Amino acid sequence: MNYVAAENLTKSYGIKVLFENISFNINEGDKIAIVAKNGSGKSTLLKILMGKEIADSGNVIINKDIQVVLFDQEIDFDSNLTVDEFMMTLDSAPIAALKNYHKSLHSTDNDFIEKALAEMEVHKAWDLENEMKQILSQLKITNLDAKMGTLSGGQIKRVALAKLLTETRAEHRHTLLIMDEPTNHLDVEMVEWLENYLNKAKITLLLVTHDRYFLDSVCDIIWEMEDKNLYFHNGSYATYLENKMIREDNTNATIDKANNLYRKELEWMRRQPKARTTKSKSRIDAFYETEKVAKTDTRKQGLELDFEMKRLGNKILELKNIDKSFGDKVLFKDFSYQFQRGEKIGIVGKNGAGKSTLLNIIQGFEKADKGEIETGETISFGYFSQKGLTYKEDERVIDFIKEIAEFYPLANGKSLSASQFLRLFLFDDQSQYSPISKLSGGEKRRLHLMYILYQNPNFLIFDEPTNDLDLPTLTVLENFLQMFQGSLIIVSHDRYFMDRIVDHILAFEGDGKIKDFVGNFSEYREAKSREESLEKNTVQKQEAVKENTSAPTQAQNSTKKKKLSFKEQRELELIEKEMPELEAQRGKILDQLNNEADYEKISKLSADLETVSEKLETHEMRWLELQEILGEA
Template identity: 35%
Template sequence: MAHLLGIEDLRIIVGSRALLDGVRLGIEDGTRVGVLGPNGAGKSTLLAALAGKREPDGGRITRAGDLSIALLTQSDDFTPGTTVTRAVHGDAPEHEWASDPAIRDIHAGLLADVSPSADVTTLSGGQRRRVALAAVLTADARIVLLDEPTNHLDVEGVDWLARHLNARFSGRRAGAGALVVVTHDRWFLDAICTNVWEVVPGVDPGGDRPQVPGRIETYDGGYAAYVLARAERARQAAVAAAKRDNLLRKELAWLRRGAPARTSKPRFRIEAAEALIADVPPPRDTVQLAAMATARLGKKVIDLEDVSLSYPGRGGGAAPGAGPADGAAPAEVLRHVTWRLAPGERVGIVGVNGAGKTTLLRLLEGVLEPTSGRVVRGTTVAVATLSQSTHELDALADLRVVEAVAQVGERVMVGGKELTATQLVERLGFTRQRAWTRVGEISGGERRRLQLLRLLMTEPNVLLLDEPTNDLDTDTLAAVEDILDTFPGTLVVVSHDRYLLERVTDHQVAVLGDGQVRDLPGGVEEYLELRRVAADGVGRGVVVGARDRPGSGRSGDDRPGDDGGPGPSARPPLTGAQRREATKALGRIERRMERAASRIEDLHARLEEASAEPSRLGELAGLGRELAQAQAEHAALEEAWLDAAESLES
């Protein structure tokens, strides 16, 4: 593979702190790198240095000749009056980019709900973020650097982005380029990455002791391989530390031995002891969450009974409390939904942005009241909600972190031990200096950690989490998941993080914006299949949160024709079970078609490579036969897909 970029003894200084030092890395053609590390470790600064937006303070970065690099930052800076088309494609004429299938795929995957002529500055934050991502992906760049690209993307959008990046940066294609992505989405990392760079922050021990600069540790494979390799490194470090401690004890014991009048020791023994003391690897920042006692939960938790909710006069997707728009139709978010939460139930909620996931949580919390129907809560229910914005901390902006925790409780019992507010804050990963920082000055990730701790200290038995992974690094996410594993109450999680949902919840439901809550026996993968089928105009899924009312059909089942008889297909109507099986079969066929298309693309690339090398001309005949077989298989799958789609329309 061709070498694209090299890093030699890179040093980056921010203020008085050595963010990184002595970094040596390389990027090859076809490499897909995921960058991990705690908040503030220097991941975004590293990307800026790779892109040439920031000069290093030491060392050098070498780039291949005429190498083009595209960078997606976390901030979007658009000039007012810039249209979506100009923001993505600049001054390029439409016929140049509209004829490219890859660019059309980017438009369909990221900009389907955005008008090309719209002013970018008038769009929502999520839409602006997707416009910025589309501009980077359509750029003609050999290396693409993405800083938190999955922010503001729903589960479906993250799945599309993973498939797009895998196809574009496949190492099997010559000149595929390289990808470097900073993200805390672990499913996304596992889906796309061939390597992981972990940014380990430096340590300032204080006093006269020298500062330990940050460093980058490299791992082969995706997130799962990184976790295994990191665990093995930790085990080996523990063994080395045990050996070092034993040697140090022996050396110190020897230094203490001898006659009291002896005033000198052999210098080599003193140096050996000093070397053992100095040979201590810099520690990692750790976060340790602890389970608090949970109030008893009775048999009844929260029941939604025939609940409907509309925002009057808003015409869709408005927030409650907003004023009515003249002539706008009511926006119906939920329609005749019956849903019962059981004691100890652990459920994840997925859905498209703006479909009503947060509204559903606010109904469960009791902040919103339904337009019709009722919400029944058990007498022992104690609800705690972690909101997306952690706006609850805004009123505490002038308090110190320790004071914000002490406001809930000065002391709390954890694992049979009584801990003070200061001890709890330190276990949550706040250094002593950060523990006395004002709440208004801490980072987004620290705000979420702090608010989660405050919630757990109230001892809730129903926990509602709205996008809890926002702004959290992977170590903190692992700590949060550990505490959620031991939470004995009822847990409801809204998240686009597939890894979190599959890790801490037992089953998932979908909110698709049609007023219903749909069960997902097949998990997130079934949700994605349901969305793909809906995009093609076939199937509606299985409505499990809707109340079956006399005289109304079940979400697309048993649709009569205009004359009350069978529909135009003249096939017997499918039962609910048959429709579910047909939907699954359709999804299986689509996945096989994707694999077949990928194989055809790979064979085309191999044919091009073989035809360019005289020594490989003998391979052309065999590759040609494989290509013909793959194309025949793809054509047969297309026929099968059409048959399955027609059966669903009946």
């Protein structure tokens, strides 16, 4: 089934053309990742598919039988709503049925109650609320009564992600799920859970992500946006890189041929008299076409450079018996570590475990509760935080970098100009002379990163550097850091990035414990998994020994409690609410009968008594059945 058909789409902003005459199809079951440099038009393309932007030219046809849902970087919400209320603002029939069912629990209108129960059956909504809470729990959102306005930016994005996943679960129809950087603000456990969820879900997916392990796990088609074009790759991220390299090699071979021809034709052009024949006119036209190809700049300047880093002394950085707590929460206790020259350390752990706090203590932004910090005299920190750049609205990119220095020193005595260094980090000439305020969010992150590196520090500290960076920029950054001779600390949830860069892990494992592990991130995860598996096996063996010694009888096992289904649990709650009300109603009728002498009124009250008594008896019988299921009868 075809979901989306796009033909010859073109979109520009001013003189900048994002993409030109691109065409594509999205079919049922496709799981597609979009890879592109920031500012290439990824987010714009997603907005065109959502109807939030209009292409300059071309057509987009979306199948009328599908729904399109978007997880965006910008979240709209009412800050006064609780998390639970925000989740229930979903516009879908199953959610509407669930809302009516909740209302029916406080109603005495039997018709409304029966209608609400029927809607729950029709829309298969009995398990929806449980699943919604499970998704929120997996994303570490447990307080459903918290106001949206009190949540952190990361928590708001996780609630919005839970709402989106609930929406795709609630709608039992064809869905195209569009996700723009869904793994930002998720820790590793959340990312792995989301991978499994999307793999199992029967959905069609269009995804923008910088997380290459996540991309490989979830998607099997890659769309590459580059130089205003759209290229298609079937397979893994490695396949995409291989295809891209082959295409660029072929393009460069064509350019080399054009350069050779251009030199010959240029010589001919210079020898030509002013009065030219028709025959020479066609050759002149061909010359200009050849010139255009010959001057195409496709080769990206590499990072095979010998950078001159500021000298590191013998003393780098040493932490001695550091303690830090917030109230009753212990972040780390009696932690000591001596950093070495050239050491590349990754810091991992759940959100809120204390990773950023440790970075702040190292740099003197916060004080430890206890302990000493000794920093070498030659240390020059370069800190890439999540706060973003501070700049003047009308300041140009090139001027912003030149404020630090005109040139970046190389070890061979030469240097790179500010413009050349910008080009290394994928800022072309047009971007360099653009106001910073006109850059996309990802481009600003890239400039912030470059700003830190251009200051030539010898101790780099990166707090979630990969958020909002595109894959081409990440590749450049990884190449830079692999050659970096100074010390490096990285806090990141990007498993691929950590595996490429770090050789040592400090893992925040909770309760103030920081584990020192030599190896990359995947090696740490494997060791952690083996450790957890061993602990689980030990617990199971201990439980098995207990069971054998206690030897429960068959009768004891038969009375073991069973779990009610969601529908039965709701039914039990409703019965337990209505039974006291029916008993009170029955008692009131009996009092009226005892004091009534009119025959007609006695007849009516007797009929009412019979109806109420029958309903009460039915409720009592059903209550006993449900209690029997629980094993309490």
